[in-house]
Amino acid sequence: MIKIIIHGCNGKMGKVIAKLAAESPDFKVVAGVDKNTSPLDFPVYSDLKEVKEEADVVIDFSYHEAVPDMVKAAAQKKLPVVIATTGLSEEELKVIEEASKEIPIFKSANMSLGVNILINLVKEAAKILQQDFDIEIIEKHHNMKKDAPSGTALMIADAINQVLNDKKEYVYGRHTKTEQRKPNELGIHAVRGGTIVGEHQVIFAGHDEVITISHSAQSREIFGYGALKAAKFIINQNPGLYNMEDLVKKG
Incomplete structure (x- = not known):
């Protein structure tokens, strides 16, 4: 059984x-970390260091903004990490990269297997x-999402x-x-509304024909x-930075 600490446990995805x-x-949540320390079915702390x-x-x-301190604490505890948080700055990414020299870290802006298959199709x-x-890339999300464009849209753009x-x-x-429109442009557009979980479209617009992968x-x-x-994948890896492509290759 894999014992998990959920960082952001009182958020929507933490609860999922x-x-x-x-x-x-196969899994058991042994503790959670959140600025909201309301009790759940496991102990909840305000900082990973306290667990x-x-x-x-x-x-x-x-x-x-909470990710750098989390990965530093995880490195001290020698705990592998799965990071699904988006909107990371260059400085925050550098902290993650530095910590990955000591522990295995899995980072992806989107944990959906389907999205990562989409990325492979779009690249081809x-x-x-x-x-x-x-x-052109169009992404749609619920009205509570803070970052725009989405981390997934940027991940698709970077892959292209x-x-x-x-x-x-x-x-x-x-x-x-x-x-x-200039020929070398790659347009990225964000829509925010309602309870849309997440939609991503990549449009290839040519002369008298359009191909859409969504x-x-x-x-x-x-x-x-x-x-x-x-999580199941990363606990068996050596220190380093991993992503969904590594997981897909593993099968």
């Missing part, structure tokens, strides 16, 4: 992880269509740009623009299942 772990014989329970892994669905399409098709040798220039919406999340549980799979 707790529910899924409780329903599985007394023995654990195998930390799963993080929190806020980007971009290689073939890059000369004659314009590429990687296979195109960084030829594309990111354009975030086109408000106030009064000029023709993914729609129907519930938050798909991200929870992905995080638990990542």
Whole structure:
């Protein structure tokens, strides 16, 4: 049985992880960390440093500003970490990279297997269509989401740009623009409303034809299942930085 500490346990995704772990014989939540220390079915602390329970892994669905202190504490405790928090700054990413020299860290802006398959498909399409098709990304999320564009949209854009040798220039919406679209643009657009869990579309627009590759999340549980799979994967790895591509390769 894998013993989990949930960092951000009183958030929406933290509660999803707790529910899924409780329903599985393979996982047990031994403690939680959250600025809201309201008790759950396990002890809840305000800081990972305070956690007394023995654990195998930390799963993080929190806020980007809380991640650096969390990974530092995890490194001190020699605990592997799964990071699903988005909106991380360059400075925060550097802290994660530094900690990964001491512990294995799994980081992905989206824990859905489906989204990561979409990324693989989009990369192949971009290689073939890059000369004659314009590429645009549209992402939609609920009205409580704080970061825009989504971490997943940026992950998709970065994957496209990687296979195109960084030829594309990111354009975030086109408000106030009064000029023709440039061939090297990659448009990224965010929609916020209602209770949309998460939708991502990649549009390849050519002459008289449009190809759209899309993914729609129907519930938050798909991200929870992905995080638990990542936890099972990361506890057996050496120190380093891992992502969903490593998990997909493992099968």
